[in-house]
């Protein structure tokens with residue numbers, strides 16, 4: 001069977017997709033295209049719409065507005081032809097069967113099924129193959145779910161919080177297997193709350209917030225967007241008024257935090273999207289920083305920053321937030 005991706009090179013496309021449950025808008029105007037071979041992490045706070053988006057992608061729910069396509073056709077067609085494997089949070093596994101029987105069945109019904117022994121091995125569950133499914137630990141059950149998702153030669157693998165309940169070594173093994181799937185040209189889309197997984201595994205990170213896509217880029221791009229460098233230094237002998245406005249207008253400044261005043265020493269922390277230009281301008285503006293350090297912030301901090309900003313934007317109403325960056329400026333008084 002052909003594994004051709006449709007002509008536009010699109011694995012999946014959301015076009016202006018919205019989905020509500022009663023008054024809750026779970027997905028709000030989502031536009032998104034996934035391309036072949038990408039490993040994509042879907043991040044977002046609880047209730048951001050991650051699972052709902054995956055359900056729409058897999059055709060488990062229909063959008064109220066817009067359209068979802070997989071490989072240029074409907075989700076149902078893609079699933080029937082075995083192009084998609086999924087590991088979801090919901091849905092129990094059959095309990096009274098052995099792991100091996102379940103995996104054999106999944107391989108047999110998949111239009112491009114792999115050999116069961118191979119699937120057991122790649123999911124790291126050969127040792128528990130003769131156990132009954134209802135006797136497994138949470139982490140072992142997750143690995144069985146994963147095995148079912150990769151029982152055949154899929155072109156897209158969709159995983160909803162796949163490593164929940166896995167211990168550190170199993171998690172590492174899981175991602176190594178996933179990496180091999182991506183290296184074989186498969187597109188992998190996974191929702192996670194573990195930001196370090198997104199940072200180290202994904203080559204593209206999507207951030208959902210209240211059903212909207214608020215960031216889409218590499219982990220490095222998202223960190224840069226959020227101001228992922230911290231410039232820290234002390235200003236000595238600054239008993240008088242400090243020109244905070246001058247610090248705030250340094251190029252790249254996203255937020256400013258000034259603490260301490262004892263014996264004329266203040267500690268200044270600046271979050272910046274361009275630390276090089278910020279530091280150069282600091283000297284040019286006549287400041288004499290002591291103990292200057294530039295450090296990188298992680299994806300977690302970037303995530304908290306952009307979702308926090310999106311929160312304050314929506315609190316202020318739809319027309320607010322673009323001109324003033326006061327909401328992002330933390331200044332200790």
Ligand SMILES: Nc1ncnc2c1ncn2[C@@H]1O[C@H](COP(=O)(O)OP(=O)(O)OP(=O)(O)O)[C@@H](O)[C@H]1O
Nearest residue numbers: 021024025026044045046047048049050051052053
């Ligand atoms: N079947 C449903 N009926 C009613 N509301 C729902 C239903 N499913 C989801 N929601 C609501 O839609 C919103 C989005 O939920 P969703 O599960 O997609 O978020 P999520 O990002 O996956 O969250 P989490 O990280 O907590 O798993 C939430 O407000 C949730 O309460």
